[in-house]
Amino acid sequence: MRTGGWICAALLFVIVSVIFGMRIQQKPEIESIVPPVGSPGDLIIITGRDFGAVRDTSYVEFGGSRLTSSSYISWTDTEIKVILPPNIQDGLVFVGVQNVRSKPAFFANATTAPVAVTASVQTTLPIITGISPEKLSPGVLMTISGSNFGNSRDKSKVYFSSNREKMQAEEGAADDTFEFICADENDFDYQYWSDSEIRVYVPDGASDGVVFVQTSRGKSAQRTVAVDNKAGAKSFITPKTYVIQVSADIEDNSSDRDSSIILRVPRPFESAAQPSATLIESSPEPIIPDFQHTVIHQAQGGKYAPGKRRFTQNFAVTVYETRTNVVAARLNPISSVNKELYSAATSADEIVPSANEEIRALLSSVIGKERNPYNIAVLVYNYMIQNFEILNTVRTGRVSPLDMLDSKKGDAYDFAVVFTALMRAAGIPSYTDSGVLVGVDLRAKNHWWCELYLPGFGWFPVDPALGAGMEYQGWKKDVDAATFYFGNLDGQHILFSRGLNEIKSSSPNSKTVQKSRSFALQSVWEEASGKSIKYSSYWADPSVIGVY
Numbered sequence: 001m002r003t004g005g006w007i008c009a010a011l012l013f014v015i016v017s018v019i020f021g022m023r024i025q026q027k028p029e030i031e032s033i034v035p036p037v038g039s040p041g042d043l044i045i046i047t048g049r050d051f052g053a054v055r056d057t058s059y060v061e062f063g064g065s066r067l068t069s070s071s072y073i074s075w076t077d078t079e080i081k082v083i084l085p086p087n088i089q090d091g092l093v094f095v096g097v098q099n100v101r102s103k104p105a106f107f108a109n110a111t112t113a114p115v116a117v118t119a120s121v122q123t124t125l126p127i128i129t130g131i132s133p134e135k136l137s138p139g140v141l142m143t144i145s146g147s148n149f150g151n152s153r154d155k156s157k158v159y160f161s162s163n164r165e166k167m168q169a170e171e172g173a174a175d176d177t178f179e180f181i182c183a184d185e186n187d188f189d190y191q192y193w194s195d196s197e198i199r200v201y202v203p204d205g206a207s208d209g210v211v212f213v214q215t216s217r218g219k220s221a222q223r224t225v226a227v228d229n230k231a232g233a234k235s236f237i238t239p240k241t242y243v244i245q246v247s248a249d250i251e252d253n254s255s256d257r258d259s260s261i262i263l264r265v266p267r268p269f270e271s272a273a274q275p276s277a278t279l280i281e282s283s284p285e286p287i288i289p290d291f292q293h294t295v296i297h298q299a300q301g302g303k304y305a306p307g308k309r310r311f312t313q314n315f316a317v318t319v320y321e322t323r324t325n326v327v328a329a330r331l332n333p334i335s336s337v338n339k340e341l342y343s344a345a346t347s348a349d350e351i352v353p354s355a356n357e358e359i360r361a362l363l364s365s366v367i368g369k370e371r372n373p374y375n376i377a378v379l380v381y382n383y384m385i386q387n388f389e390i391l392n393t394v395r396t397g398r399v400s401p402l403d404m405l406d407s408k409k410g411d412a413y414d415f416a417v418v419f420t421a422l423m424r425a426a427g428i429p430s431y432t433d434s435g436v437l438v439g440v441d442l443r444a445k446n447h448w449w450c451e452l453y454l455p456g457f458g459w460f461p462v463d464p465a466l467g468a469g470m471e472y473q474g475w476k477k478d479v480d481a482a483t484f485y486f487g488n489l490d491g492q493h494i495l496f497s498r499g500l501n502e503i504k505s506s507s508p509n510s511k512t513v514q515k516s517r518s519f520a521l522q523s524v525w526e527e528a529s530g531k532s533i534k535y536s537s538y539w540a541d542p543s544v545i546g547v548y
Contacts, residue, residue, distance in 0.1 A: 026050040028095045028102040036288055038084050039110040043073070046080040046105075052097050053077050062107060063091030064508060090291075091506035092260065092529065104260045104529065106298050106506065108291045124148045126213045126220040136202050137228045138458040139337065141191065144198040150215050153193040157182040158200050160225070161209020162272070164236040164320060178239070178275045178318065181205045182214075186498065188340035201338050202227060204458035205234060205272035231330045231456040236273055236320035240491045242438065243280070243546035244268065244315045249538045250299055251308040259530025262506060263537075264294040266520035268317045268435070269495045272459070281314040292503055294522070314545070321491040322461055328374040332456035334427060344499075345429030345453060351500045351521055352417060352432060354424035358405050363425045373428045373454055380422045381464060381486050390415060390468040394446060394517055412465035413517045416448035419464045429453035431499040434521045438492040439473040442544045446519045449485075449493060461489040494542070496520040515539065 031048040038044055052058055055075040059066045060082055073081040080095065092104035130145035150156055162181035183189035183203045192199035198213065207229065210222035248263055267290065268277035279289050288296040297311045334342075348355040366383045367376050389409035401417040404410035410418070416432045423430035430452040437447035449463040463485040466472055476490055501522035505512050511533060513526035519542055526537060 027100050028052075028097045030093065030095055030102050030105045033093060033105050033107055036106070037108045037110045037291070040084050040086045040088065042084045042110075044082050044084050044107075046082070046093070046095065047078060048095070048102070049078055050097065051075065051077050051080055051095055058095070058097045061092075061094040061096065063089035063093075063506065065089070090504070092510075103300055104507075106262060106287050106296060108288050108296070125218045126150075126215050128211075128213060128220050128223045131211065131223055131225060134226070135228055136206075136225060137230065137332070137456050138202050138204055138206055139332065139453075139455055140202050141338075142200060142202055144200065144211070144213065145196065146198075146213070146220070147196055148215075148217060149193065149195050149198055149213060150217070151195050153190055154216070156193070156213065156215040158190075158198060158211065158213055159183075160203060160206035160211050160227070162205050162236070163207045163234060164205075164275070165239065180212075181272055181275070184271075188338055188344070203272070205236070229457075230327065231332070231454065232324060232326035234322065234324045234458060236322060238321045238491055239318055241276075241316060241318045241548045242494060242544055244317055244436075244444070244494060245312065245543050245545050246315070247310055247312040247540045249308050249310050249540075251536045251538070259300070259528065259533050261299045261533075261535060262527040263297040263299070263311055264292075264503060264522065264524055264527070265297065265311065265313055266496045266501075266522060267293050267295055267313075268315050269293060269498050271495060271498065273320045273322045273461075273489065274317065274495050275320075276316070276318040278316045279313060280316050281312075283310075283312045286313075293497070293501055294503070317494055319491045319494060322489040324457075324460060324487040326374050326454060326457055326460065326487065328372055330456065331372065331374060331454050334373060334455055337429060337453065337455050341453065342429055345431060346424045346427055348421075348424065349500050350502075350523070352421050352424060353400075353402060354421040356402060356421065358402060359418070359421045360425050362405065363422050366422075367426065373426070373452070374460075376426050376428065377423065377452055377460070377462065378486070380419065380426075381462060381467065384415065384419060384464050385468040385482055388415065388468065390465055390470045392471045396517075398516075411517075412470060413448045415464040415468060416450050419450050419462065423450070423452050432521065433493075433495055433498055434519055435494045435496040436519050436542050437472065438494065438544055438547075440475055441473065442547060444494070444542050444544050446517070446541055447493070449489070451498070460487055462486055463489065463493070496542075497522060513537070 028050045029048045034045045067082055071082045071085050090108045093107045094104055095102040126148045128144055128146040132143050136142055159180040159182045164178045181203055183200045189201040189203050206227050208227050211225045212222045213220040246265055270277050286295045286297050295313055367379050370376050391409055391411045394411045401414040404414045404418055420430045420432045433449050433451055436444035438444050451459045451461055454460050467482045467485040497520040503522055503524040505527055507529045510527045510529035512524045514523055515525050
């Protein structure tokens with residue numbers, strides 16, 4: 001018995017020694033990624049804890065791809081340094097140690113995330129030596145020759161004079177902040193960029209005056225250019241600046257602690273008529289303030305449960321009233337339109353059913369043999385406002401805009417989508433715009449309208465819902481809505497999306513949420529990843545908290 005007891009005691013001692021001698025691997029935790037937006041070749045520093053003193057078989061994963069050994073610079077228990085390799089996608093970042101993965105963090109590729117340009121006075125300024133052709137008009141491809149433009153565009157821009165009315169400064173003097181308009185990457189204006197040559201399309205809203213190049217090195221001298229508006233005139237008048245609040249609530253987040261919820265809060269869009277949309281306040285601080293036209297927030301599972309967490313953004317948005325006068329006979333042929341823009345704005349997509357047979361049949365019956373894009377738009381617009389009834393409330397449920405073709409009635413979303421579909425079916429580049437409409441009482445309501453591209457003129461605004469008589473207490477009095485909202489737009493339309501903003505999920509296994517008939521047309525609003533996702537969300541419609 002004594003021998004057996006001694007053996008048991010010895011075994012117990014060994015087991016206890018092994019247990020206490022073992023190092024139980026803690027879950028690694030990412031505290032920060034610096035910078036949160038990077039490019040291939042950048043040094044990325046991940047700080048946190050429980051990474052382990054050496055890498056061994058541990059790893060870092062970006063957007064579903066594990067880094068190879070050559071990417072690692074150093075590895076300690078609290079800091080990992082890596083060089084970002086080519087072809088890394090946006091998405092979630094994990095640190096894995098002995099098959100235990102950290103909670104995810106978010107990282108974005110700088111090639112698609114706008115970053116403010118910081119000028120440097122220590123390098124040579126760009127110089128323009130020549131411009132061709134001499135005769136320019138909106139949509140014409142021009143070549144700028146010179147030097148010191150940089151070998152790639154990065155965040156550099158080409159600016160033109162515009163027809164924007166000057167804002168009034170507080171002292172009563174004219175404010176020329178928005179005197180110039182830049183070529184727009186959303187319209188695929190930039191075609192080629194080298195240190196000595198730039199090829200760029202003359203942007204929508206450009207006018208007679210000057211052109212200059214702005215790079216990280218500074219601004220070139222201005223060169224005089226003549227922009228021929230033979231196809232008509234466009235002006236931007238009566239600017240207003242709104243403070244818009246967008247908020248979302250996450251509640252009852254009882255998800256597994258390894259889960260992650262990413263909110264993609266829509267940002268107001270910047271365009272010729274809406275030249276500035278600045279995030280002036282955000283609570284809490286976002287992980288990325290501007291990525292794919294959204295503000296990115298991340299909530300870790302279990303961290304805020306139980307209860308509610310509110311994510312609030314305030315934007316300062318400057319909006320101009322748009323006035324146009326088109327000379328239809330002087331438009332350029334559709335074949336002259338930038339091919340990338342033409343392809344993007346004439347193809348059927350998840351929102352616009354321009355390939356639908358009913359749409360094509362209706363178009364044929366309405367326009368007959370007409371081929372001029374402006375005249376086609378007139379025929380379609382008049383047909384819609386005369387033959388379809390506008391509903392003053394937004395339809396709910398899983399309903400299609402195509403229902404309007406049979407029921408002969410629809411809401412503002414239906415009117416905008418069907419008009420856009422008919423334009424695209426006719427081969428006219430067009431977008432469904434989404435945002436909010438601000439009334440005289442400063443209440444904002446979700447709203448949708450359209451833009452179509454007229455070659456040689458630029459973007460032409462149309463609001464078929466207001467033209468059809470939708471109830472709206474606008475700031476403009478004694479206006480014939482049917483006439484005014486074909487080619488003109490008041491300064492109470494605040495734009496959030498121009499067409500569908502297609503956003504890819506951060507992880508192939510995540511669950512995404514899309515909101516239909518909302519103030520922004522984007523494919524992903526929320527994204528949840530992890531083993532157990534339990535939460536509810538509420539998105540408030542944008543509200544106006546100030547106007548200047």
